[in-house]
Every structure is written in structure tokens, then in C-alpha cells.
Amino acid sequence: MSIPAYHRLATSLRERILAGEFRPGDRLPVEPELSAGYGVSRSTVREALRLLASQNLIATLRGVSGGSFVVAPRPEQIGDYLHTSFNLLAADTRITVDQLLEIRALLEVPAAGLAALRRSQDDLDELRAALFDPATLPLEEMHEPNKRFHTLLLRSSGNPVLEVVAQPVFQVLDERFLRERAPDRFWHEVDRDHREILARVEAGDEKGASEAAGAHLEHLRSTYQAIDRAS
Known part of the structure; x- marks a missing residue:
């Protein structure tokens, strides 16, 4: 043609x-x-x-x-395009949960280390404000602070490209495989992991922050996989 x-x-x-x-x-x-x-x-x-x-x-x-x-592209335009593309590919099963989690690990683990080196006091205050208590917060209200914590962690790395590329992957996993379907214990693990990541970032511990972020993603893996198999 x-x-x-x-x-x-x-x-x-x-x-x-x-x-x-x-x-x-x-x-x-x-x-x-x-x-x-x-x-x-x-x-x-x-x-x-x-x-x-x-x-x-x-x-x-x-x-x-x-x-x-x-015209210069706006970051949100790039993010929206990636979000739509990843979602369509995930719906068509051409991108698996494991592949999306691998992408998150490649981006978010080093981002956490950079955040430990580059974060400002304002970054720390915002990250702390994004923590939530799963014992008191209704399930339907947990997704937004969870998303906000990861967005702020990426932003604290000081590299805007990381946020633009990683955020759409997080959104696809949350929307397609997680929302309303994760067990209660999952959110308690998320809360514990977020607090550990924040502690390492606040201490300026690059290696510890990266390790905490990597451990967090490993904790998420089994829940995402179980939801994917059941869907």
C-alpha cells in the first residue's frame, strides 16, 4: 500500500x-x-x-x-500518550504484569536512591503527608495517597524524565490490576514499605532507599500476579 x-x-x-x-x-x-x-x-x-x-x-x-x-512538548502530554499506549497493550495482553513491574523496578529503584541524595525539606514534608493508615482509611480512598507517594518520590529524584516515564506504568498497574481488588493485608504492606522508603530517603541513605524501593516492588508482585490470574 x-x-x-x-x-x-x-x-x-x-x-x-x-x-x-x-x-x-x-x-x-x-x-x-x-x-x-x-x-x-x-x-x-x-x-x-x-x-x-x-x-x-x-x-x-x-x-x-x-x-x-x-511547539515544545509538555510533560503531561508525553505521560498521557504513554499511559494510553501501555493501557491498550496491557488490555491486549502484549504487556504482562511482570514486564510492567520490571519497568517500574528499572525506573523507581534508582529514583529512590537519587531522592535520598537530592530531596529537599519540602519534598520530605510532602512525602510524609502522603502516608496513610490502612487501619482507619476506607479502601476506596487509599489509591490516591498511594499514587501521590510514588509521584512525589519520583519528583524528589530531581529528574523530571523519570516521573514522565514511570508514572504511566504505575497508573496502568493500579487501574487495570489493582483498584478495588487488593486484599487488606496488601495495604498494610504498602504502608510499612512507604514508611521504610521515606526513612531511608530522609536519612540520605542512597543504597538503603534503593533497596527499600526494590523490596517494596517485590512485595507487590505476588498480589499483582494473583489478581492478573483471576481476571
């Missing part, structure tokens, strides 16, 4: 953007210039620009000073 001309043009422009030829804030060549340069019609150019806009690579502005401008 032949690739439509507008798609080939969009691919070429995307490659030029990713190569740095056009940087965020730069205006792309105007329609007549693109049409002549690529030997395509102006309607093909417009379709290509619409495709790039749908991929959040450019924004088109009207008016005398308008045009198509390269």
Missing part, C-alpha cells in the same frame, strides 16, 4: 524538527514554499500540517504574523 503524499511530507518535516533543524518557537516555511520545495499541492501541505498539529509538534496561528510554529 502506497503512503499518502501528505503523510510522507509530515514524516519529513517531523524528522527535520526532531533533528533540530526547526526548534521550539521556529516558524515552518509557508505553504507555497513547502509546496514548491516538496513538489506537492498546497492541500497536501495543509493535510501534513494538520497531522503534525494532531501530534502536538506544531501549532498553527492565524493572522498577519501567523503560521505554523514548532
Whole structure:
């Protein structure tokens, strides 16, 4: 099947953007210039620009000073895309629970170590505020502080890329395999593990924080696997 001309043009422009030829804030060549340069019609150019806009690579502005401008991606856009993609793959069983947990371990274990080295007092205060008591908190209210603790731990690493990449994996595991289905003892283990991770981070113990995060993920594994088998 032949690739439509507008798609080939969009691919070429995307490659030029990713190569740095056009940087965020730069205006792309105007329609007549693109049409002549690529030997395509102006309607093909417009379709290509619409495709790039749908991929959040450019924004088109009207008016005398308008045009198509390269935009910088926002972290939440990347996270939303990864979340949707991982969820669809997990639903289609092309990504397993074990594979998702492996990704979490590769990202969150070193992130905990970095958090121990880089956390601020504000980070510690927020992490402490995200702790919860499973003995008093209703089950349906435990997911948000659990999610918040992990988000804050990633943020405390000082590397925003870790948060962008790891958070969607956490969300898929929580939404697809955990929500409303984990036994009570699971949440007591989560609470104990979170407190141990926080203690290591607060002490500035890089190795201990990483080990505590790794142990936490191992504790989660059997629950996720049991829920996956039952679903």
C-alpha cells in the first residue's frame, strides 16, 4: 500500500524538527514554499500540517504574523500518550504484569536512591503527608495517597524524565490490576514499605532507599500476579 503524499511530507518535516533543524518557537516555511520545495499541492501541505498539529509538534496561528510554529512538548502530554499506549497493550495482553513491574523496578529503584541524595525539606514534608493508615482509611480512598507517594518520590529524584516515564506504568498497574481488588493485608504492606522508603530517603541513605524501593516492588508482585490470574 502506497503512503499518502501528505503523510510522507509530515514524516519529513517531523524528522527535520526532531533533528533540530526547526526548534521550539521556529516558524515552518509557508505553504507555497513547502509546496514548491516538496513538489506537492498546497492541500497536501495543509493535510501534513494538520497531522503534525494532531501530534502536538506544531501549532498553527492565524493572522498577519501567523503560521505554523514548532511547539515544545509538555510533560503531561508525553505521560498521557504513554499511559494510553501501555493501557491498550496491557488490555491486549502484549504487556504482562511482570514486564510492567520490571519497568517500574528499572525506573523507581534508582529514583529512590537519587531522592535520598537530592530531596529537599519540602519534598520530605510532602512525602510524609502522603502516608496513610490502612487501619482507619476506607479502601476506596487509599489509591490516591498511594499514587501521590510514588509521584512525589519520583519528583524528589530531581529528574523530571523519570516521573514522565514511570508514572504511566504505575497508573496502568493500579487501574487495570489493582483498584478495588487488593486484599487488606496488601495495604498494610504498602504502608510499612512507604514508611521504610521515606526513612531511608530522609536519612540520605542512597543504597538503603534503593533497596527499600526494590523490596517494596517485590512485595507487590505476588498480589499483582494473583489478581492478573483471576481476571
